[in-house]
Every structure is written in structure tokens, then in C-alpha cells.
Amino acid sequence: MKLKNEKKKDALCTLIAIAVMLVVLIVMELTMKSTSILFTVLKKGMIYALVAVSMNLLNGFTGLFSLGQAGFMLIGAYTYAIFSMPTAVKLGDTVYKYYDCAISLELGIFPALLLAGLFAAVFAALIGLPVLRLKSDYLAIATLGFAEIFRAFFQWDAMGPVTNGANVLRQYKDLTKVKIPFTNIPFPPTLFCFLVAGICIAIIVLLINSSYGRAFKAIRDDEIAAEAMGINLFKHKEMSFVISSFFAGISGALLAMFQYTVQAAQFKTAMTYEILLIVVIGGIGSVTGSCIASFLFIACNEWWLRFLDESSNNILGLNILRSGFRKVVFSIIIMIIVLFFSKGIMGEREFSWARARAFFRDPFGLVSRRKKPAVSEEVSGDA
Amino acid sequence: MSFLQNSLPYILAGISVGGQYALIAIGYTMVYGILRLINFAHGDVFMAAGMFMVFLSASLPLGAAIPLVLLLTVLLGFLIERAAYKPLRSAPRMSVMISAIGVSYLIQNCALYFTGGLAKVYPQLPWLSDTVTIFGAVTKRVTLVTPILTILLVVGLSLFIRYTKVGIAMRAVSKDFETARLMGIKVNSVISATFIIGSLLAAVGSLLYFTNYASVTPTSGGMPGLKCFVAAVFGGIGSIPGAVIGAFIIGIAENIIKGLGWTTFSVVFTFALLIIILLVKPTGLFGEKATDKV
Structure with a gap:
């Protein structure tokens, strides 16, 4: 009885915390300048939190060491950009300069977001069929390879009428185009990111706590024992892979909305590495850890360590601080975490x-x- | 004859690239054979060797720069192993792999810092960069030198592993880590030796590889690295002749595909090969059968 009360109290606490957070966000967006670096960090942090949690679902909860996240983000970002671009823009030659756009369909923001996830999921399902039969490090290399294949494929000249080749996609519906339903008032962009990504993360958490989630964990801990208990290994692995890719696709779409332009060249292996490092810093197997780590990661990368890139901050006439030094310091910090604090911020625990x-x-x-x-x-x- | 003239440049380029891949793939296969670790940083060590060459040749004569490049690359490989992999010897395999990814990220960012993100022009090596004509196909001399040098190095390495004490110790460690240690083999020095040999070959490979390409960028190690790992898997991980043959197959096939005008799909081919070989013959062409214990 006492335990039940505790649970109720905790759920109430969580609800209140979420409500407070949303109210604070709304107040902040109404009062502060929208170009503030804080909003950039919050938006990008939340988008990375979603993709980090989706990667954690694979790596931390199902024990599949997959490195294809950037590839699925790429699919999501492109799907969103292509389908949400107004038909007039597609027919004109401001974006599709060298090709005639083959897809004239224009979707609203939510259908396009959903489609972005679905496309990523479909590709994942197809790839999963051969790839998920591989074990640990071979799986990592194969998924990494597929992410590179996607990138090559989307930049392919023959795909030009759909993906605009290696050129930039822009003028689709970005974060500033989101409106409050039935009105013409713009929706606060940071709040939008938090709501969409937050709902997605909540769905992943529900999945992890369901019987499927327990099956995933059983596979992670011991495949053979799990199989002996009657868990269909392939089915569950494929499921985890597809769901993870679905949310990676959505976060790719959000990233596209956030940065106004999309180009395949951005979704390199280094991006997957960054997401993996976020997961590691937060703790492999902890959703809250991934979220905290992604905000820390983005804040350090975009904000707190920026001063290292300014050559005007040099002292004693040394020319150490210049563009790129931030990333060097940053990767050294990451190596220290990987080597000496391998459990990350949260280990396997949740808040x-x-x-x-x-x-x-x-x-x-x-x-x-x-x-x-x-x-x-x-x-x-x-x- | 015209067919030969049209396709010969691609086949020649394929053999040459294959030789360069082989030199990198050996580093992967040896490290994986001993530590069961995909050394993600190996491709970046290869890139770093290219960068060393760019920076050193700017101030030193080539005769001094080349040995120094080899030395620095070896030192880098040795330091990476000592700093990033040795502390994790008893940790789960996934942690070591993550550490390797971290090192790769670090090396790329360092390269980005030192180059300012610009592609650096690789110096022309005299003799190697000269153009020669064989059967009507025009190519650089490095194309012809690479396969010969590769084969010489591989034969040398095979003899080294077969007959020297360190070589025998390497084979023992890759067979059974624990037992080798009980037999009095200094496992850590053997592992260091493996990284030193791997880095040395990668440095030679980078000298040959970048002579064919005009420039080095911080990310130019990534893709060759992945391809070479696939080559190592294809030939059977842990087997040196396997890695060499795999590398030549991938190099030649890649260039033939490029010759057909399907450049985009040369990468696709590499990874398709990986998946097919893993599904059909997981141990690769020459790999030893491994039994998994429950």
C-alpha cells in the first residue's frame, strides 16, 4: 500500500516538474530575445537528446552495437525537407536549380514529420534483415557502412530530381513556420522542439518499461538465455532497430527544421560518433543520462567552450587559441570520461x-x- | 586492343590502390587478431601520417622527412595503444571500441585544428610521382611500385611472424591471451609491437596512397579505414595473406566499378561484400574457425 502511494506521489512530482518546465520555457520565449544562444542550445540539445535516447534503445537496452544513427537522421531530414517544401518552391528554380523536382506533393508539418520517421523505419527494416544477423563489432561496421551508403546514394546525381543531388535543400517549413493550430500566431520554436522530442522520448520510455523492453534487456544480458526463455531474438532485434531508426528519423527532421538548410554532406560518420559519445557520457542504458549528457554536450560545444576558438583570448602572445581548439579540448575531455569514468553520469540508473x-x-x-x-x-x- | 587500352588504367589503378589498402588492412587484422578490437583509430593514424608528411616536407628535405614521418606515425600508434587501450584491458569489449572511436574523434579534431579545416596539398615525391606509360596507359610510377613494395613487405612480415621470437609470441597471444601470459610472454610488449608494425605499414601505405591523390583532409582516413577493415574481414580476420588478398580484390573491384561510371556504388560494393561474406562464410576466406562458448 505504501509503495503504491509512493508511486502516485512520484508520478505527480514528474507531472508537476514537466508542467513547471514547460511554463518556464513559455515565459522565457515570451520575454527573452529569440536569437539568444540559450535557445539554440536548448533546441539542439533536445533534438540530440531524442537521437541519443533512440541510440541508447539499441546500444544500451538491446545490446546491439549499431553505428547507423546519422544515416537514419539523414533519411529523416531529407524526407521532411522534400515533402514539406511548398510546391511553388519545387517548381521554381531557387532550390532545384539543376533538376526538375519529381515530387510535387506538399505535406503539412506533422504529416511530413511522421513520414520522415516512417521512411527511416522502412529503410531500417530492409537493412535489418541481413545486418541484424551479424554480431557485435561486425554489426557496428555494417551499420556504419550503410550510413555511408545512404550518404553516397542521396548525393548521387541520378537521384537529383528527388534529393537535389549534393546541393542544399532549403525553403521548406522550418521552425519559424510552425503555427499554433487554427491561428496564425507562430508557435514558440523551443517549446515545439521540447514537445515533439519529449513525446517521442516518453514513448521510448514506455516501450522500455513494457514487456518488449524487458525482452530487449534480456537479449542484451544474455542472448542464449533469452532465446531459451522463448524470446524470438530476430523479431525483437528487428523491432528495436526499426523503432530506434523511426525516432532517429524524426530527430533528423527536427534538426532540418532547426537549421533551415539540409545537406547530405553534414551527416558524416563523425555525427554518429558524437551521438555515441553523448550516450557514453550519459551512461549506456540510462535515458535520463542521455538527455542530460546531450544538453551538456551541446552547451559545451556551442556555448561554454566557444571562447577557446577566439584568437583574441590568447594570453602571453601564444597563438594556441584559434578556430578548432575547442574541439580538441572537448575531445580530450571526452577521452578522459571514456577512460576513467566509463559509467558516465548516470551509469545504468535512471533519475x-x-x-x-x-x-x-x-x-x-x-x-x-x-x-x-x-x-x-x-x-x-x-x- | 582498344578494350585493353580503355580498361588497363582502371585495372592498374585498382592493383595500386589494392596494395595500399593491403598495407593498412594488415594493421587492422593484426590488432583484431590479438585484442579482438576494431581499431577505429587506425584509419586516422593513416591520415595523420599524411599530415606529418605535409608539415615535415615543408621545412625538411624529403630524405629526412620520410624517415621522420615513419617514426612519428609509429610513435603515434604506440602512444594510442598505451594511453587509450591498455587501461581498458579487462573492460568489456564495447568500452575498448568506444575508446577507439574517441581516439579517432580526437585525432580528426586535432588535424582539423592544425590545418584550419583546409585540404593540405600533398608534396610531390620525385621519382614516385613521375608519369610512365605502359601499353599505352599513362600512369604515375607509384602505381607500379606499390604492388611490388607491398608484396615485399608482406613477405618480410610473414617471415618475421614465422621465425622471430616476437613473431612467435604474437601468434601465441592471438591464440590464447591468458595461456600466453602464463607461459611468460610479456603480453603488453607483444601488443605494443603489433601496433608499431601496423602503424609503420600504415605510414608506408599513406606515402603511396596520397602520392596518387593531390591532398589530405582531416577526414580522408575514414573511408579507406573502413574499406580496409572490410578487406581484413573478407580475407579472414587475423590472417595476413587473407587481408592482402581481400584488399587487392576490393581495390580492383572498386576501380572497375568506377571505370563503368558507377562511382557512387563503389562504397556500396564494399559493404555489400562485407555483409555477404559474413552471412555466407563468417570466418572469411582464410580465417580460422572460432567456436563460441556459451
Whole structure:
């Protein structure tokens, strides 16, 4: 009985926290300048959080070491851009300069977003058939290879009438074109990212906590034991792969909305590596970890470490700080995390109110250090 | 005759690229044979060798620059192993792979920093860059030198592994890590030796490879790296002759596909080959059968 009450209380806490967060976001968007770097970080952070969680579903919960995320984001981004582009733009020659656009269909934002996910999922289902029979590192190489194949394919000249070849796609419906339903008032863009990505992450969390999710975890922990318990290995792996790719596709579409232009050249292997590193920093097998890590990652990358790139910040006449130094420092920090804190921020645990309360009663285990070893040390800053 | 004249340049280029791939693939296959690790950073070590050459040849004569490039690349490979892989010796395989990806990310970002993101023009090596004509096909001399040099190096390496003490130790470690250690083999030095040989060959490969291409960019190691890994898998991971044959097959096939005007699909072919070989014969052409214990 007590446990049930606890659960109810926790659910209420979560709801209140989400509501507070949304209200804060709305207030911020109404009062602050929309060009503020904070909004860029929040938007991009949320988009990366979605793709990181989708990768975590594969790598952390199903134990499939897949490196194809950038490829599925690419499919999502292109599908969204192509289908949401107004027909007039397609027929004109501002975007499709060298080709005649083959797809004249124009969709609204939500159908296009959904289609972006579905396209990525369909491709994933096709690829999954051969690839998911491979084990660990071979799977990683094969998925990485397919991501590269997508990139080559989308830039292929013969695909020009659809993908505009290697040229940029733009003038589709970006974040500024989102309107509040039935009105003409623009929807706050950051709030839109949070709502779409938040709902997607919530669906993934529900999936992880369902019986399918338990089957995924069983496969991760021991394939043979899972099979012996009657879990259809291939079916569940394919399912996890398809669902993960679906959400990667949606996050690709959101990324396209966020940055106003899309080009296949952007979705390189390095992008998958970045997403994987976010997952590792957050803790493989922790959804909250992935979210926290993606905001930290984006904030460091776009904001906090920016000063390292400014050559005007050099002292003592040394010319160390210049464009690119930020990324060097950043990758060294990442290597330190990978080598010495391989559990990441959250390890395999999730954020829980019980642990948060315990933390506030006894921060860093200072009070009870002698009685029992600290339980809540690693939740520290995020609680 | 006209068919020969049309297709000969592609076949020649294929053999040459195949030889360069072979030199890189050996690094992959040896490391995987011993550590069961895809050394994602190996392609970037290869790129770094190209960068070293660009920067060193700007201030030094070639006679001094080339040995220094080889030395620096070897040092880089050795340091990577010591700093990023050795501390994780008892960690799960996935952690080591992630560490390898981290190293790759680090090397690429360092290269980006030092080049400012611009493609660097690779120096012309005298003699190697000269054009020659065989059977009416015009090509650089490096095209002819590569396969010969590759075969010489591979034969040398095979003899080294077969007859020297370090070579025997390498084979022992790749067979059984724990037992080798119990027999008194210094596993860590053997692993270092593997990385040193792999990096040295990658450096030679990069000298030959970039002579054919005009420039080096921070990402130019990525794709050749992946292709060479596929070559290593195709030939049977852990087997040196296998990696060489796989690399030649991939190099030649890739250039024939390019010759047919399907450049976009040369990458597709490589990965299709990987998937087919893994589904049909997971141990590769010359790989030893491994049994998985439950």
C-alpha cells in the first residue's frame, strides 16, 4: 500500500516538474530575445537528446552495437525537407536549380514529420534483415557502412530530381513556420522542439518499461538465455532497430527544421560518433543520462567552450587559441570520461524522486558517510 | 586492343590502390587478431601520417622527412595503444571500441585544428610521382611500385611472424591471451609491437596512397579505414595473406566499378561484400574457425 502511494506521489512530482518546465520555457520565449544562444542550445540539445535516447534503445537496452544513427537522421531530414517544401518552391528554380523536382506533393508539418520517421523505419527494416544477423563489432561496421551508403546514394546525381543531388535543400517549413493550430500566431520554436522530442522520448520510455523492453534487456544480458526463455531474438532485434531508426528519423527532421538548410554532406560518420559519445557520457542504458549528457554536450560545444576558438583570448602572445581548439579540448575531455569514468553520469540508473529526496536530505553522503557508503553520489548535480 | 587500352588504367589503378589498402588492412587484422578490437583509430593514424608528411616536407628535405614521418606515425600508434587501450584491458569489449572511436574523434579534431579545416596539398615525391606509360596507359610510377613494395613487405612480415621470437609470441597471444601470459610472454610488449608494425605499414601505405591523390583532409582516413577493415574481414580476420588478398580484390573491384561510371556504388560494393561474406562464410576466406562458448 505504501509503495503504491509512493508511486502516485512520484508520478505527480514528474507531472508537476514537466508542467513547471514547460511554463518556464513559455515565459522565457515570451520575454527573452529569440536569437539568444540559450535557445539554440536548448533546441539542439533536445533534438540530440531524442537521437541519443533512440541510440541508447539499441546500444544500451538491446545490446546491439549499431553505428547507423546519422544515416537514419539523414533519411529523416531529407524526407521532411522534400515533402514539406511548398510546391511553388519545387517548381521554381531557387532550390532545384539543376533538376526538375519529381515530387510535387506538399505535406503539412506533422504529416511530413511522421513520414520522415516512417521512411527511416522502412529503410531500417530492409537493412535489418541481413545486418541484424551479424554480431557485435561486425554489426557496428555494417551499420556504419550503410550510413555511408545512404550518404553516397542521396548525393548521387541520378537521384537529383528527388534529393537535389549534393546541393542544399532549403525553403521548406522550418521552425519559424510552425503555427499554433487554427491561428496564425507562430508557435514558440523551443517549446515545439521540447514537445515533439519529449513525446517521442516518453514513448521510448514506455516501450522500455513494457514487456518488449524487458525482452530487449534480456537479449542484451544474455542472448542464449533469452532465446531459451522463448524470446524470438530476430523479431525483437528487428523491432528495436526499426523503432530506434523511426525516432532517429524524426530527430533528423527536427534538426532540418532547426537549421533551415539540409545537406547530405553534414551527416558524416563523425555525427554518429558524437551521438555515441553523448550516450557514453550519459551512461549506456540510462535515458535520463542521455538527455542530460546531450544538453551538456551541446552547451559545451556551442556555448561554454566557444571562447577557446577566439584568437583574441590568447594570453602571453601564444597563438594556441584559434578556430578548432575547442574541439580538441572537448575531445580530450571526452577521452578522459571514456577512460576513467566509463559509467558516465548516470551509469545504468535512471533519475528517481526517491534518490533525489535522499540526496537533498544528505548531499554527497556527507552526513552518513561513516554509517553507510554514499548511494547518491553520482546523481549529485542533476538532482 | 582498344578494350585493353580503355580498361588497363582502371585495372592498374585498382592493383595500386589494392596494395595500399593491403598495407593498412594488415594493421587492422593484426590488432583484431590479438585484442579482438576494431581499431577505429587506425584509419586516422593513416591520415595523420599524411599530415606529418605535409608539415615535415615543408621545412625538411624529403630524405629526412620520410624517415621522420615513419617514426612519428609509429610513435603515434604506440602512444594510442598505451594511453587509450591498455587501461581498458579487462573492460568489456564495447568500452575498448568506444575508446577507439574517441581516439579517432580526437585525432580528426586535432588535424582539423592544425590545418584550419583546409585540404593540405600533398608534396610531390620525385621519382614516385613521375608519369610512365605502359601499353599505352599513362600512369604515375607509384602505381607500379606499390604492388611490388607491398608484396615485399608482406613477405618480410610473414617471415618475421614465422621465425622471430616476437613473431612467435604474437601468434601465441592471438591464440590464447591468458595461456600466453602464463607461459611468460610479456603480453603488453607483444601488443605494443603489433601496433608499431601496423602503424609503420600504415605510414608506408599513406606515402603511396596520397602520392596518387593531390591532398589530405582531416577526414580522408575514414573511408579507406573502413574499406580496409572490410578487406581484413573478407580475407579472414587475423590472417595476413587473407587481408592482402581481400584488399587487392576490393581495390580492383572498386576501380572497375568506377571505370563503368558507377562511382557512387563503389562504397556500396564494399559493404555489400562485407555483409555477404559474413552471412555466407563468417570466418572469411582464410580465417580460422572460432567456436563460441556459451
